[in-house]
Amino acid sequence: MRLPFTKMQGLGNDFVVLDGVRQTLALDRAQLRRLGDRHFGIGCDQILLVEPPTRPDADFRYRIFNADGSEVEQCGNGARCFARFVREQGLSDQAEIRVETARGLIVPRIEADGQVTVDMGLPDFTPAALPFIADTDLPLHPIEAAGERFEIGVVSMGNPHAVLLVDSLTSAPVERLGPALQAHPRFPRQVNVGFMQIHHRGRIGLRVYERGAGETLACGTGACAAVVSGIRRGLLDWQVTVETRGGELSVRWAGPGQPVAMTGPAVTVFHGVIELD
């Protein structure tokens, strides 16, 4: 099969985006892994599949697969790239698009300056939402991994996140604690692990070890999770700039009952065709 694709990136978190509106696509896990493979395929952190909606209040359905072929619920940087993709491909001329994901509707909007703002919906701090096996109702959960004991915040942004506060991102044990926490038995569906350094109440640095992809240059839902977890602990203001290894994002959250808003770039890198068995 010859499969046309678009390569996109949001803050260096990179995507293979496929048009499932003008063609019907049913890819198996091996084919998805091949697309994501940086040596034997195209290479990306996630594969995004744009499809017609299955519910009447949505304009499109958008499915997300990690590079290891697993399907996931949500992707923040991907949502911004999705919005740019449907605009550039002539699939929609609306500035605001209603998108069906595995965890409900999200609403990306292309701004006049080309940045994309996404209403990412409500954060959920209930451990069962991730799921996470908790032994306390407090905002911070003690946990042991890789022979160390520390505290994490847990939050679902549709997909599961654990957030750790660190003194320095340069020396943060991302490679050691990331995999240990990601596959920790207290996260039965695994978790994305964020390492957050607070610079001041309006600016943080963040590195994320992602489920199904390893450390990425940026994670949009990870940025939302880190900011809401910091606000909930009284450490951050309602509007925060998030520095990632791939650039900056703005995240806003007015508190419980309010959706999280995220603004950042979305860039088309190239178009191509891959031979896929």
Ligand SMILES: N[C@@H](CCC[C@H](N)C(=O)O)C(=O)O
């Ligand atoms: N890079 C993403 C998140 C992609 C999914 C994640 N790895 C998971 O398994 O939940 C983002 O920008 O949010």
